[in-house]
Amino acid sequence: MSIKIDFDMLMSTIKKALINAGMDEDKADICARIHAESSADGVESHGANRVPRFVDYIQRGWVNPHGEPVLVKQRGFAQNYDGNLGPGISNAVFCADRAAELAKEHGIGMVTLKNATHWMRGGTYAWKMAEHGKIGMCWIATESCMPMWGSDEPSIGNNPFCVAVPREDGEIVLDMAMSQYAFGKLGVYRLAGKNLPYPGGFDEQGNLTYDPGSIEKTKRILPTGYWKGSSMALILDLLASALANGKTGADLDDEKRGSCTGCSQVFIAIDPYLFGEKEDIQNKWNTRVKRADSAHPIDPDSPVQSPGENTMKRRMESMKNGVKIDEQIWAQIQSIADGNLDVTDIS
Template sequence: MSIRIPYDTVFSTVKQAFLQMGLSEEQAQQCAGIHTESSLEGIESHGLNRVPRFAEYVQKGWVDLNARPELVGAKGAVENYDGHLGIGVLNATFCMDRAIALAKEHGIGCVALKNTTHWMRGGSYAWQAAQAGFIGISWTNTESCMPMWGSKEPGVGNNPFCIAIPRKNGPIVLDMAMSQYAYGKLGVYRLAGKQLPFPGGFDKDGNLTSDPGAIEASGRILPTGYWKGSGMAIALDLAAAAMANGRTGADLDREARGSCTGCCQIFLAYDPYLFGDEESIQARWDDRVAAADATAPDREGGHVTCPGERTAATRARNMAEGIVVDEQIWQQILDLAAGKTDVKDISSACVLDNMTEEKKQ
């Protein structure tokens, strides 16, 4: 069951939960901001729902609260950092800041990060670039949680990819996993007792299904675009590992420590006005978005939008009416804020963690 909680209450409670986990005042402030903003904008699967799992990983020692990104190499507009298994949100924010700084100097900036932890909502860092006036691109590799096309067992990560266009009349921001639905989104639908809008994977008997629990149980999420999604996933994995000189998804599988622990991430920022003036490029973007949005909807009363356009409306509604939170998740966050530490994340049924445990045995 979902409830609505005022923004300030959510932020202060999440921040207190992070302080109880041992984060500093500054760390807790920044992490609470990312998690709360994600849920405020309708991405609860990677916002508040991830707080209990983060607590679990801290308890297991899979996240080092004292670690900071270390520069290990730099060539022109490119830098490489070792995240030392620090807080993924903070590592990612730092690296996109560095990419933006490099882009201000060179026109384009690229930062590769290895040995980091889950960045939560990947789109946060694309938005970060767009809000600074730059085109932002970022992606991550993960452990295997999705079958390659033609397989019945996980063989590649769903490796989220994000791109943001800094349009002044509303940024266009794409944040997508290489699976039809990320596991976090499956958890959101399962907790709400809902079926997926479209088939998102296979059940244990190999039947395509919209039942999120059945897909979590089988571990057979559907690649976006079938073979295209799994093909993109393996390509993104290889590119990230090479650029960061870090682990591939197969390395993460062998280490078997849980979602994204030790992964590689890439952050790109690009000045959109290198070869054109701001006014004409913004006008061109507005014209293109307007043309796409004006196409005929597929059903009566439907409305076509480009990715990111509905974010402002979602944010405004949730700010006015309260952030949507699953009641069970909220209770776990309240327990964490009160100093109770024996809390397990129920938001994703932890198919990935279950597979990890099986590999250890």
């Protein structure tokens, strides 16, 4: 069952939990805000739900709570960093900001990160680059948790791909896993006792199913676009591991650690006005988005909306009426904040 928690209370409780887990105050503040904002935006799966799991990874030594990104090499507009297994959120925030700074100087900026850890909601960092006025792109290469098309066993990472467009009338943000539903979203539906609205994977009999628990059990999550999704996941792995000079998903499979531990990440920021005037580009975007949103809806009560347009509405609603969070997750976060680090992840 879900309950509503005041945003400031949620953030401060998560921050206290992270400090108890061994993080310094500055990093705990950055991470707590991103966790809370993700839940406020309606992405519980990679917001507050991930706090107990993240604390567990710190205790296992899979995340270094004091790790900082260290510059390894620079070539023109591109920089490569070693994340030293630091907190995924604080490292990714640094990389997104740095990519935007390089784009301001060069028109395009790319920052790659090896030895990274789970960045939680990937769209956060594309969005952050858009807030700097840049087109933002980011993706990741992580361990296998999804079958290649034609297989019945996980052999490729569910590598998210995120793009944000800095439209002044509201950013347009694509934040997509390479599966029909991310594993975190399956957990949200399971905790709520709900089936998926569309089939999301295969059960033990090899049949497509709406039941999130059955999919979590088989780990046969459905690639988005069937063969297209698994192919895209492989390409993103090859690109990220090369550009970061880091580990592939296969390397992480061999290490057998937790979610995204030691992964490779890419952040690219682009000045949208490289070859056009700002006013003209913004007008193009507004016209294009308006035309897309005005398409005839299947359900009159659910108008068509471009990706990301609902996010700030949900955040405003959460700030006004409280952030929706599963009561079991909230109890776990409170327990960690009270000093009990022996909490089992249920997300």
